[in-house]
Amino acid sequence: MENRSEVEILIVEDNPHDAEMALRALKKNKLTNNVLVVHDGEEALDFVFARGKFASRQKSQRPKIILLDLKLPKIDGLEVLKEIKSNPETKVIPVIMLTSSKEESDLVKSYELGVNSYIVKPVDFDKFVEAIREIGFYWLLLNQQKI
Amino acid sequence: MKYDRLKLFSLLVLLLIATIRLAQADTPGVRSASGKAILLGSEADYPPYCSLDEHGEPTGFAVDLFKAAAQAANLQVEIQIGPWLALKEYLAEGQIEALPIVARSAEREALYDFTIPYLQLHSAIFVRNNNNDIHTLADLKGKEILVMKGDIAEETLRREQISEFIVTTTTFDEAFLKLAAGEADAVVVQRIIGLKIIDRLGLKSIIPRQAHLDVFRQEFCFAVKKGDEQLLAGLNEGLAIVMADGRFNEIYGAWLGPLVSEELSKAEILKMVLWILLPLTAVLVLLWIVFLRKEVKKRTRYLNKEIVRHKRTWEELQQQQVQLKKSEAQIRLLLNSTAEGIYGIDPQGDCTFINKAALEVLGFTDRSQVIGRNMHQLIHHTKTDGSLYGSGECEIHRAFNTGEGMHKDDDVLWRSDGTSFSAEYYSYPIRQNGETTGVVVTFWDITERKKAEGELLNLKRNLEIEVVQRTVELEEKVHKLDKSQQAMLYMVEDLNEVTNTMKEERRKLELSNQELDAFTYSVSHDLRAPLRAINGYSDFLLEDYSDKLDGEGKRFLQIIRNSASKMDRLITDMLNLSRISRTEMRMAAVDMGRVAQTIFQEIATAEDQNSFDLEVEELPTVLCDYALMKQVWINLISNALKYSGKSAVKKIQIGSQKAEHELVFFVKDFGAGFDPKYQDRLFGVFQRLHREEEFKGTGVGLAIVQRIIHRHGGRVWAESEQPEGATFFFSLPLK
Structure with a gap:
């Protein structure tokens, strides 16, 4: 819990297996430090805007990257994306959409809302590791440079 | 003596010139003092004939003489200085109009016209x-x-x-x-x-x-451009004048006197003068003759014209006379040829003339029976009702009193045999010098017309009855129409109902489409999650516990992973198939040959490209959805590649033919082919005719091809003669 203020990677994923696989994929890429998993859209927004159970968090400490599942309970992924990207303080955080398919309507909407990139969660785990490596590293590095 | 003779000659020349001028006075276009100046070319270094004075102005014997001659001929001069060679060319081309001193020679006569030599x-x-x-x-x-x-x-x-x-x-x-x-x-x-x-x-x-x-020995003249006869004549005239009035001698003396006197004897001068004067005289006499001949010609022409004019007048007069006789005869003919009866009476009411038709209608055989007789008494004596018609009340005679014409069509006239007939007539006064000297009566028998009028009246009555009948009928019809209109309105109502039902159906269809979308979404999202877990956790197991698993255990895990992957592929294909049915088509002209070639390059591996023999015929450009049509080619060509993999002949033929209503395209390979009895199953979803171990695939490719071609209004089919390969056909309608 004391690490919360230093969270670098936020994973928003309701499926615990998918969350575990994402963590494992990060680990395979040696990105295990300060990863936080939240399980629905509400929790994600509470964390980002330091409210609810994350009220004690330092708001100025922004995560360096958010991996956001598209389909979430309570508040869905697109809504979370919209909130983050329409706030001037949080819109600089790179958001990478995690999605099960290339359903065009979702992707088009995500890009309209300002998503930075997306990863189609492949059935083949090796491919997922590869995708996390390529896209995750890119945005993480880019954001570090900016900060 | 010689001087006197010269004077006499000069007088003669002047006289001649005066007549030439008179003769030319009416020729238009002669350059006058008010007109454009002659452009004279002169040299600067040909003394004493042409040179420049201390002010740089052109001067010299030839220049002065030209100026004097031009002035005498009432012409203005403008001088352009230039080198001799250039000036010669300018004159030949017409850039200048004259040169003041040019020696005459046969060669030059071809280019210039020369005045008399001076x-x-x-x-x-x-x-x-x-x-x-x-x-x-x-x-x-x-x-x-x-x-x-x-x-x-x-x-x-x-x-x-x-x-x-x-x-x-x-x-x-x-x-x-x-x-x-x-x-x-x-x-x-x-x-x-x-x-x-x-x-x-x-x-x-x-x-x-x-x-x-x-x-x-050279004769020097003024030169003009070949064919400029007008200027030549003017200069010749001017030259003759200055020679005659002594100005020539003055200019000659001023420029050449001292030199010549040194050089020439008196005899020579005389000889020279004669030499100049003789041809001059000859030219002037020639001009005189030409003038006279012109004059005679002109006179002759005038007289000839006069003769022709008189002749024409005489002929016109004769023709007029003939015409007059002809028109008289025509008037007579006209009078006798008209169907109307025409007769004339004098102020006493006596007949003065009568035409043939009038005689016939009135029943007379000869004019003598009528001419001179009182017409009222003869044919107009009794009214329609049988009462006597006094000549004092006669309407026809009214024209004498009023001086105006009258018309009547409800009167009767009497024949010679005592019978009467209904007549229409006009009576017009004949006027001579403002006095009414007679009356012309034009009449015709209108018995038939009266009868026809009666019939017409009957007809009208009958018609009115019929109109009433018809109106009744029409009203009935209108009533019926009203009824059918009502029926139509009911029909429209029914139609509206049908339309509403259809709208409802459409709404339902849209709803089910939305449901289908939701289904597709959940298939892609929800079905995949467990697959990912199966695959992922199998992987973790294999990675984290490989030391605890034997070979068989690892093989089982591998099968689990492969099956999960295959199911993923099946889901992907199913989604693709549903997307193809749902996406909107965007029609554009697509070059099929180019697409087929490109697709082969893209999907065939380098090895395939080397080993395969691709034959693409020239294919037409068609209107279709580019992305979908590309998918058709991808699926057909990749099929051909795949099923030729184990064949000895590696060859793909692509072509097209035009049928009556459609364009047929085909992709032929020489691979494994298929059993013709399963031909109709080929294009079914997830239908496969080969085992997975033989050729990999999910069995969706051809279903996609069929769906795309059906959406374009075409058909798909295939032929095979196992084991000689297969040919896949698809057609697109020709509009």
Whole structure:
């Protein structure tokens, strides 16, 4: 819990297996430090805007990257994306959409809302590791440079 | 004596000129004092004929003479200075209009027209004073001779072939300077000009030879452009005037007097004057003759015209007479040919004339029975009702009193046999000098018309009855129509109902489409999550616990992973298939040949590209959805590649043919082929005719092809002769 203020990677994923696989994929890429998993859209927004159970968090400490599942309970992924990207303080955080398919309507909407990139969660785990490596590293590095 | 004769001649010339002027007075376009000036070209260095004075103005004997002649002919002059060679060309091309001094020669006559000569000069041979070889023309043979380019001396030397060594210079000065410098043997040039130049340049070593050169005797004239007859005539006239009134002598004396007197004897002058005057006289006489002939021609033409005019008048008169007789006859004919009866009466009411139709209608056989008789008494004596008609009330006679015409169509006239007939008539007064001298009556029998009018009245009555009947019928029909309109309205209502039902159906369809979308979404999202877990956790197991698993355990895990992957592929294909049915088509012209070629390059591996023999015929461009059509080619070509993988013949043929209503495309391979009895199952979803181990695939590719082609309104089919490969066809409708 004391690490919360230093969270670098936020994973928003309701499926615990998918969350575990994402963590494992990060680990395979040696990105295990300060990863936080939240399980629905509400929790994600509470964390980002330091409210609810994350009220004690330092708001100025922004995560360096958010991996956001598209389909979430309570508040869905697109809504979370919209909130983050329409706030001037949080819109600089790179958001990478995690999605099960290339359903065009979702992707088009995500890009309209300002998503930075997306990863189609492949059935083949090796491919997922590869995708996390390529896209995750890119945005993480880019954001570090900016900060 | 000689002087007197000259004077007499001058008078004659003046007289002649006066008549020429008169003759020309009416010719249009003669340059007058008010008109445009003649553009005269002159040289600057041809003294004493053409040169410049201390102010740089053109002057010289020829220039002054030209000015004087032009003035006498009432012409204005403007002078342009230039080198001789250029001036000659300008004149030939018409850039200038005249040159004041040009020696006449056969060659030049082809280019210019010349006035009468006003000067005759000899050229002379000039040599250095230490030269003893050259005295006569004959001595020039084989000698080097200097002449100015374009000068008459050059032309003559060349024409007479006097020497082959002719050296030309641009100016006379240059020729003399070269001679003085010993560069040549002689200069041939106008004697007077030569003397002037020697004097001016102070070349004491140059002397002229005294011998007269007959071939170099030249007549000098004014020159104009070939064919400019108007200017030529004017200049000739002016020249004649200045020669006659003594101005020529003045100018001559002023410019050439001292030199010539030195050079020429009196006899020579006389000879020269005669030489000039004789041809001048000849020219003037010729002009006079020409003028007279012109005049006679003009007169003859005029007289001929007069004769023709008189003849025409006479012929016209004769024709008019014939016409008059003809029209008289025509009037008579007309009068007798009309169907109307026409007769005339005098103020007493007696008949003065009657036409044939009137006689016939009234039942008379001869005019004599009518002419002179009182017409009222004869044919108009009784009214329609049988009462007597007094001549005092006669309507026909009214024209005498009123002087105006009248018309009546409800009267009767009486025949000679005592019967009457309904008649219509017009009565018009005949006027002569403002007095009514008679009346013309035109009439015709209207019995038939009256009868027809009666019938018409009957008809009208019948028609009115019929109209009433018809109106009733129409009203009935309108009533019926109203009823059917009502029926139509009911129909429209029904139609609206149907439309609403259809709208409802459509709404339901849209709803089910939305449901399908939701289904697709959940398939892609929810079905995949467990697959990912199966695959992922199998992977973790294999990675984290590989030391606890034996070979068989690892194989099982591998099968689980492969199956999960395959299911993923099946889901992907299913989603693709549903997307193809749902996406909107965007039609564009697509070059099928190019697409097929490109697809092959993209999907065939480098190895395939080497081993396969691809034959693509020329394919047409068609209107279709580019992305979908690309998918068709991808699926068909990748199928062909896949099923040829194990075949010895690696060849793909792509082509098309045009049928009656459709374009048919085909992809033929020489691979595994298929069993024709399963032909109709080929295009079904997830249908496979080969085992997975033989050829990999999910069985969706051809289903996609079929769906795309059906959406384009075409058909798909396939043929195979196992094991000789398969041919897949698809067609697109020709609009």
